[in-house]
Amino acid sequence: MVSDLPVVVIGGGPQGLAAAAHLRERGLTPLVLEAGPVPAHAVSQWAHVRLFSGWNELVDPAAARLLAPTGWTAPTEGYPTGGEWISGYLGPLADTLGGAVRVGARVTGVSRKGRDRLVDAGRDEQPFTVHVTYADGTEEKIDARAVIDASGTWTAPNPAGADGLPALGERVAAEAGLVTYLPPAQVEQFAGKHVAVVGAGHSAMTAVIQLGALAEDHPGTRISWVVRRGGTGISFGGGSADELPQRGALGLGAKAAVDKGFVELVTGFRTDRIAVSGGQAILVGENGVELAPADHVVVLTGFRPDLSFLSEMRLELDATLQAPVRIAAEVDPNLHSCGDVAATGAADLAHPEKDLYLVGMKSYGRAPTFLAMTGYEQVRSVVAELAGDHEAAARVELVLPDTGVCGGSGAFDDPASASGGCCGAPEAGPQIVELSVGVR
Known part of the structure; x- marks a missing residue:
């Protein structure tokens, strides 16, 4: 039966x-x-x-x-x-x-x-x-x-490509060991090197915090945090208003790494190609802008x-x-x-x-x-x-904790959009933070 x-x-x-x-x-x-x-x-x-x-x-x-x-x-x-x-x-x-x-x-x-x-x-x-x-x-x-x-x-991790497909050259760079899709277990190997983190979620924030601490302890280490959205489309979470305190702390920690200057935040960058040159990976945006050559690229895009x-x-x-x-x-x-x-x-x-x-x-x-x-x-x-x-x-036996951030991710192409989601911009509490770093 x-x-x-x-x-x-x-x-x-x-x-x-x-x-x-x-x-x-x-x-x-x-x-x-x-x-x-x-x-x-x-x-x-x-x-x-x-x-x-x-x-x-x-x-x-x-x-x-x-x-x-x-x-x-x-x-x-x-x-x-x-x-x-x-x-x-x-x-x-x-x-x-x-x-x-x-x-x-x-x-x-x-x-x-x-x-x-x-x-x-x-x-x-x-x-x-x-x-x-x-x-x-x-x-x-x-x-x-x-x-x-x-x-x-x-x-099945998402690729670095802004269109949801692997960027041109991404597979080659991954096969060469220059691109990985896991949070780094041992960050000490990157001391004195340039590491680019691609992605804006909690995994990316975790990597940014770890690598930012490495840069603080080892001068000459360069960390770039590369995200697709521009300006106020970058959310550092609900902070103390998050009902999961450690989740809120991730956003605060990532923001602190940027504010202290140990992490360079590159906003509005949509990866089109990854070129390999001299044992390094070069991220190239859809607009043709190239980032500085990186010794390693950590793709954490979901x-x-x-x-x-x-x-x-x-x-x-x-x-x-x-x-x-x-x-x-x-x-x-x-x-x-x-x-x-x-x-x-x-x-x-x-x-x-x-x-x-x-x-x-x-x-x-x-x-x-x-x-x-x-x-x-x-x-x-x-x-x-x-x-x-x-x-x-x-029967429903669970009420999920709130993030402390109200609203969706905002209009994708509007760097001034802080919401556009379910309940509009929050009236009080943690706000969407606007940070921008020049692309070189």
């Missing part, structure tokens, strides 16, 4: 492991397929980065209940790094789930058994078939009663969902964000700041393909700043729906 089959969870990160805990608590059988060599492999790649969510926001309640009999104690104080999140919570959770988690298991396709995307007849009654390729090259098809895609977006293995699934995605249509307006960065959105549940995440759900960062499509607690609420609701508890699935 289809009801006897496992629920396949794609991705063994924070939301995938939490989904498995909820499934087990509900008496359903989870099977977590993690493409990496270890659970939470994506988190391990930024193990050195400190989260701006505290421990109380990083542990899923069902996972905590599953771990409690093992003698595990939930950390309660402080803000862990990615590595500490793994050692203090995600690793023990994966160990407790045991054989329900398979690593080195890359999902290459999801369909309905005996039905391609075009076939209507009996579609909802057929189990899913999940195609998997393992690290040793072997392949398998797994039947499933439902599929929860928690694979995230980490493996991420996008990989939908390739869902090509046989009937998805209902927003044309702009590639997020489920019922949550797109809530998370659209053109309309909202990152934290003034409502929590989302099964009804918001449902697709025409019955019992298929995209959760976690992937559910936001190309929208930024997804919080772990958002994902935990999503999987709680989705699993309740799969278990037939429709009342629990419909």
Whole structure:
């Protein structure tokens, strides 16, 4: 019977492991397929980065209940790094789930058994078939009663190109090791060199703070922070008004690095080409302006969902964000700041393909700043729906913290625009800061 089959969870990160805990608590059988060599492999790649969510926001309640009999104690104080999140919570959770988690298991396709995307007849009654390729090259098809895609977006970073495509020469520069897409783990290697950080989000701010401190300690080190928007389109966040204090501190720290002169902020720069010359990378804008040659370029421009293995699934995605249509307006960065959105549940995440759900960062499509607690609420609701508890699935058990910044990102081509989003310019509190640095 289809009801006897496992629920396949794609991705063994924070939301995938939490989904498995909820499934087990509900008496359903989870099977977590993690493409990496270890659970939470994506988190391990930024193990050195400190989260701006505290421990109380990083542990899923069902996972905590599953771990409690093992003698595990939930950390309660402080803000862990990615590595500490793994050692203090995600690793023990994966160990407790045991054989329900398979690593080195890359999902290459999801369909309905005996039905391609075009076939209507009996579609909802057929189990899913999940195609998997393992690290040793072997392949398998797994039947499933439902599929929860928690694979995230980490493996699909956005390129430096202003048009959403890799800039001309970007691939060559990346192959030469001059361009990377991860926050640097060891900044000391850049002492005395010129590093360009491309991007304006929280990951970019984290890198700017780290590199700014390096420049302060090592004269002769040059840091350029390159962003597409001009003038007041640059937001340093809500500062003390942010209900996640460490998130607000990121913006304040990045602004301080600029104000002190350790970081040069280059606004209104839209990368068209990356030229390689003399072992350095030269960013060239759409207007032909060239930045000074950089010894290293860190591209932190966000991420996008990989939908390739869902090509046989009937998805209902927003044309702009590639997020489920019922949550797109809530998370659209053109309309909202990152934290003034409502929590989302099964009804918001449902697709025409019955019992298929995209959760976690992937559910936001190309929208930024997804919080772990958002994902935990999503999987709680989705699993309740799969278990037939429709009342629990419909219930909202989370209110998201606000960023302290009201309004969207402003008119893209108007450097004087500070809002243009959901609620206009803020009347009080932290304002959008205007900074500009001449391009040489």
